[in-house]
Amino acid sequence: MSNLLRDIRYALRLMRQAPGFTLAAVLALSLGIGATTALFSVVYAVLLRPLPFPEADRLLVLGADTVRPQAQRFSFFQFDAIAEQSTQFSSLTAYGNQLFNLTGEGDAEQVRGAVVEGAFFETFGIASLLGRTLTPEEREAPQVVLSQSLWQRLGGRRELVGRTLTLGGQPYTVVGVMPSAFQVPDARTLLWVNHASLPGAASSPARTLRSFHGFIVNGRLAPGATLASARAELATIAARLAQEFPDTQSQLRLSAVGYRDQLVGNVRLLLLVLLGAVALVLMIAAVNVAHLQLARAAGRAREFGIRVALGASRGQLVRQLLTESIILCLLGAGGGVLLAMWGTDLLLALGASALPRGHEVTVDGRVLLFAVAVALVTGVGVGLIPALQRSRLTPQAMLGHNATEVSRGRTHGGLVVAEVALALVLVIGAGLMLKSFWRLHQVEPGVDSEGVFVARLVLSPDRYQEPARIVGFYTALRERLAMRPEVASSGLSLSLPPGGDQRRTSFTWEGAPESNAPPSTLYVITTPGFLETLRVPLREGRTLAEADKASTEPVLVVSEAFVRQFLPGQEAVGRRVTFRAVGGQPEWRTIVGVVGDVAYSGFEQGLEPTVYVPQAQDPHPGGFLVVRAARGLEASKLASVVRSELRALDAGVPLAQADTLEAMLEAGLGQPRFRTVLLGTFGLLALVLAAVGIYGVMSYAVAQRSREMGIRMALGARREDVLRLVVGQSLRRVGLGVGVGLVGAVAARHLLEGFLHGVGGLDASVFVGVPALLTAVALAASWLPAHRAASADPADVLRRG
Structure with a gap:
């Protein structure tokens, strides 16, 4: 220990005598270690930090046997069949996203929640922070569990448990609060209710249509079960379902992957590639410092020669040089940690917060230990080259000129x-x-985003159960907006680019060959004016019109990608299409127009075949409102205009996720x-x-x-x-x-x-x-x-x- 302390004191003295060398080496190492540590903080949070669930490795996501960008969706009929026939799972649950209008707590507010079926909280295994969780036995009771963040926004008092909140016009009793670590399906989820407690749940499409695939299914392996045994059983169940329901099960691929694997998806490869890239930067910085060390060691040749001549062993020489190198790297680690703290904030600003578990990114104790370990390994690697080179030389060679x-x-x-x-x-x-x-x-996204204001609307099911009322509300809102001088045009759609809510459905067209696996397309419910507001070009025929009502002939408009893929070289206008996933009985719709392609799935996914159906012929209570500002007016200025008209029409409908389309595309x-x-x-x-x-x-x-x-x-x-x-x-x-x-x-x-x-x-x-x-x-x-x-x-x- 005394020898080590002596080496450290001597190394520090030499560094003070050569401040230029020390500063250059520490700066290069700080850049390399800082960048590596900052990125490792993201990798650790997303890929390595343990999930907050007990025995998280036994938690599976049902669907394909490989990770996909989005988890496969199931119908309740499929979930019930799997739950009834499976023996490899101790618990199963199905859940999906749902937007609720929260009223009675100040201004109406739109909150994102999840509707669940089965043993949801039991499957994930996390206890409530306050109160209790939902149970399958009380599935029809109007009860709600809040996230910790929503609970705090509502006052954060224990007395909130037991109170009643109005969600979608229906009173729900708050039975519990979940800790902040529980974020299923994702960090935006603020509350959970049983699906059966929703108004009209028993007669909803989710419960009456076998083709309604809207729910993710998770399961926890039973004691003794493995991923392989669960996959084998699920394959058997899928074969039974395909035989029993050939029309609705033809595309079912039933297997499972780990919950963590599905959560991180293809982000794992991206982060590992970035970590490998920053490791290359660290290696280049280390090589630079090795250059400096070699040059400095050459300048100290006479010193080393004298020390060896006076009896210093090669081991002592190597130890001295390694000590100097490690001290340099530890100083670089100190600067690197400071850079990493700043760099982590920069990474979050660049988009790391949008990654799975990105909110957990921080420079904590484990990340600091990583920085120290990197410094030590780098120090040994950088110091080893000059140490070994010098230790092999004889005193005569060290003292000789240019030897x-x-x-x-x-x-x-x-x-x-x-x-x-x-x-x-x-x-x-x-x-x-x-x-x-x-x-x-x-x-090209396929739309003209300049001057377009976007917001999300959801109608409460207690007041808008009848299709006529839904259509009437949106028609009245568009009429009111049309009378405002600030508004050039408006429309409503269930989907919006890039990567917004999407519905896909299987279909067939008149004259198509028979197939057990019919193709699918994006199914977009819109009002008249939507395509015109986004300035989607009309290629053939006409767009949707006010005359397309529930009492008139069912129609639709298709995209160019739809024609290219399914009707190449054929006349599209006038052809008839039927959607097996929309209703219980096939309903033929006539193509009345062809429009340009729109990147609904995002820029990287390409242009998918898309069909547009009039909202009056397939009413939906929610969607994206798009409003084009009059010439010379900024789109952001329309928020107050839309909000005032919305309040005048129905103050219980909140204006949510207000933004410009340009910002959404960016x-x-x-x-x-x-x-x-x-x-x-x-x-x-x-x-x-x-x-x-x-x-x-x-x-x-x-x-x-x-x-x-x-x-x-x-x-x-x-x-x-x-x-x-x-x-x-x-x-x-x-x-x-x-x-x-x-x-x-x-x-x-x-x-x-x-x-x-x-x-x-x-x-x-x-x-x-x-x-x-x-x-x-x-x-x-x-x-x-x-x-x-x-x-x-x-x-x-x-x-x-």
């Missing part, structure tokens, strides 16, 4: 090759992401922007660090060979010859690094291909442009010290010796 320049040159050269190769892999990845994001940004680029900005930043940082490293190595090499160059120039070498000698040596190393890096980039492209849009993993412009850029940067970094060496006076160089 080991060839060995040091090879080591520096190898580090340059490694640095360039690492930087090239990272910058190529960043280049692919940047080009993909640019292509994604060029995707938010749809959130995750692509998150990964692109991060990879782009890491790539730029790698490029800068590589340039600094090459400049430092070449400056060191020129300094070590100054006498040789002075002799060359004294013997008649021209300035151009010296420049060619130094720059050529640098470019040979860079060229080798580029070659190694290209091999690595080609091998790593498969990790990025799933995140690219409109760009191939071997995009020629990126794979040619990035190496050219890196070579140009290396050329500039090596030219500066070469120019300085070629401009020196040979006499001065020789006098300095």
